[in-house]
Amino acid sequence: MDLPLSDILSAGHLYALTGAVLVGLGLYAFITQRHPLRQLLAVNVVGAGIFLILGSLGRGPDATDPFPQALVITGIVVAVALTAFGAAMIVRQAETRAAAKPAADDNARGAS
Amino acid sequence: MTFAFDLILCLMILGTAGIALFVRDALAAIAFFIAFGNLMGLTWLGLDAVNVALAEIAIGAGVTGVLLILARARLLALGDDATCSGTPLWLRLGALAACAGFVVLLAASVLSIPPESGLDRVVAPLMPGLGIENRVTGVLLAFRAYDTLLESFVLLGALVAVWSLAPAGAWPGRPADPGMTDAPMRRVAGTFGQLLLPVALVMAAYLVWAGSDLPGGAFQAGTVLAGGLLVAAMGGTIGLPSSDRPLLRAALVLGPAVFLAIGLAGIAAGGLLVYPEGMAKALIVIIEYTLFLSIGVTLALLVAGPPVPDASHPNPEGKG
Amino acid sequence: MVWRVADWFTLAAIFLLLTVAAALVRCWRGPGPVERIMAAQLAGTGVIGVAVVLGAARGDAAFLDAALIGTLLAAIAVTAFVRGTARPGDRSEDKE
């Protein structure tokens, strides 16, 4: 029942390849997206791709080895800490800009 | 059969990631990002890395998702809808070529490495000395406890960094009220929060307790606690504290400080983070319980954002 | 080949993934935020289903912890979504 593909590609490599493509997708989005919140999203996708490579290439005899698992967990926590700080900066920047804009702009904004 | 599952899962991960990155509407992007995170969690389950799956579902999808939703809502209130904006064609083509080339190189490198790791052989014989079963916890809190110690301070530092963004006149103060603005919704969410907060607390405690021997641990548990706190705050069950409350500060510092103190106490036994013979399990459990509490509070406040001036606090309590 | 019940569970996991994909199509198409949130929630339930089914297929109870956490945080995310769609027209207090 197994697809013939599984003979040439192990599950570990399949996930690692997915991770590699995720890194590329995220990188492309990071370069081409202008909005910082979307860039932050892109960075998180790149991070997920890296973790996937780390975990799927670190397979032990019956499960993923504890060492790469621990590294991934550390990485995920660091990523969320930085994402939170980045999101807070993005919101603060928008607030500062909105406060600096003259009130007359509000009408133009409502119309669009 | 399993391979078919893996293949479909990978395709869906790539699909959701692509849509999350390139869909115009920011809300859809975040919804897809959360779906992406959940699917990543399944991937980790598929790889038999349940500890990571718990972390990914809780942190990668859950907390990051809530964080992005709230950030987008705040931007929207300021008239910024965070949609994709067009970039010049040459930039897109150039980036496409560069990224495609990069992916090919990376894929070739990845395929050149056999997906087998021999580190379990190193970890396994060391576990009996710790007295716990979960090898990931062993790596996180013993063999590489130094990483984890520094990481707990990174999390704390991120909150300090977020706080440093508080506008003039907002310090010390409370974060913007994350509560529902609509009263009936607030009631529904309030009931939910009252139910969920204790459940989250119990579940988090279970995850820490299980973390010694089964998948789980302080970070996953802390995230669950943070989730419970956030729902309770959205329903108005609890208010977010002012940044200068001594009790809050103590709760934030407790975990990292206890970890550091135990690490320093190890100097008496031979060096930083050395656990004395036979005490490893007890010390790890102490570290995990205090750390989970601090992580929960820290994450909840990280999501809530920096303090805001009191005037903009849309608190309906005054009416009544 | 002989079909074991565990295989049925794996097959069910694949099927559930496909329903998740269907839900995500609605999430993509929208049109409104409520549709997107609903679809995200159904996708979440689907993923939880997959976790339960995989747990059964592999006989690992720890998978269910993942399902449990997923349920909890999916609910939180949906609550946040609804909070995030707050509009100026919302009533800030009860009329009673």
Place this chain on the structure above:
Amino acid sequence: MSPLDLLVAVPLCCMAAALLLGRAARGLILLAAPLMAGLALWLALLPPDAAYLVGQWELPLGILLRADGVARLMILATALVIGAVGLHALVEPPEKPGHAAQAETFWPLVYLLWAGANAGFLTTDLFNLYVTLEMVSLAAVALAAMGSLAAALRYFMIALLGSLAYLLGVALIVARYDTVDVTLLAQLAEPDLATLMALGLMTAGLLIKAALFPMHGWLPPAHAAAPAPASALLSAIAVKLGFVILVRLWFEAFPAITGPAALQVLGGLGAAAVLYGSVQAMRQDRLKALVAYSTVAQVGYLFLAFPLVAGAIDPGDAWAGMTLQAVAHMLAKAAMFLAAGLMLKAAAGERIADLGGLAQAMPLTVTAFGLAAVSLMGLPPSGGFTAKFLLLTAAIEQGAYLYAGVLILGGLLAAVYLFGALAACFAPATTPRTPVTGGLRTAAPLALAGLAIVMGFGGTALVELSAIAAPWAGPALILPEPAP
């Protein structure tokens, strides 16, 4: 007990204490500065093979801390710089006026930066280095955000990309070698595709963090806009960790893989950075922007040294030149930013043309600026001179006349832009200036600039210090015996 662990643990304790103390946390630096300076001195005097497995867990799993010459010098300089900047910030508020949140969070962030930098200089573990890199970046971005949020956000995004590139490289190394320890990788590394890719990714990420031309774009706006104490920390310390990790990677873990061509690319970028940064600095009309672009140029020297170290028969001189350049830049640049901050407070505006009359109004501060400038230009006697002289000798010995030319030209260009700024201070003022001086305020930049000069007299001792456990000096260090 060993300074290797306390050098990280003490700043972490201070960070926790600062959060508990709230506003009263400012005074903590009075305790921390001498304590850390003492620990750093102790570290410098340890026997050459000082190393330490955290928790006594052996490699490849555990984390090795080690005090080699680079770590000793960098940690000592870090202690001096943060100590002086911290004491300065006691009297000279590091926040924007009215921002109470910045005034309070400045201190825990400084301690986080301190712990992260020290941990990064000491560890030989590539993943541990990732965590310390993030500690430093997080603190650095937050400090930069106290000046300009827009510049900090840009810095944040670029730094995040750099971190991820580095992490991806580490992931490939973990998968390929089952270890992330530099000393083990030195024995295992093979020049296959995965390793080359990993090294390339890590290098690219770290070059972003170290702000080497052309990846420097984020630095000038962020460093120029931050409050002076924050700028001093950013320019002196935050960019150096990336450099130190690169040294570990290129000369210790993968010397067999890094071909001469790749080293020439790094050296060429370094040379380009020296010229580009200097020319840009000359074109600035705001004082802090000039000082920030000078950092771009000075970072260039660090990488210009890479091919010189690798190409030398006896790399001792080039190695010492590279290390001392980093240390001299830390001291001089911190002094210069602190002095510039004080001068701008007294001056009529932000521009160099506004500095008139300051030489009379606050001579000591202008002296500090001038002494720092002497070291940055590489004039004798100063730490900058020793470093550049060593590099120049190495370049001439190897017949690398192009690099020798850049070293000389860079010094001349630095002289042009720094003398320009100094000359402006001596111009007559249109209106009398009220000096911003007194006590620690002036003493901190003066002391740092003085140290940058005094370094020039300690040449031989510093060269010997930098050579401790250097990767080219023979077999890697002998690991301590695990406790029974």
Place this chain on the structure above:
Amino acid sequence: MSGTDLVVLVLLGAGLAFYAAGSLGLLRFPDTASRLHALTKADNLGLGLVALAAAIYGGSLAMAAKIALVWLFAVIAAGTTSQLLARRTRLDEPRPDASDSAPDGEAR
């Protein structure tokens, strides 16, 4: 195939059918309210039946208890979120005659 296995398979199939119905409803139903209707019913029943199948197959009490918890949470969460979503829908489509709709001008 034993009787238990048959029960498991039937439950599993039924659960999947509900999941499919939910997804199809979400895709095909014309308006928000009916989509919500499709979502909640199928959601709870689908997951419930699949979970029941898994619990019977798993055989251990601990596993069954955990599965029950998962389902209980899912039902509570779905109930809450569907209420919130319904409310959201109502607010988005203001009906002038609705007696309980807020007097918008006054509320702000």
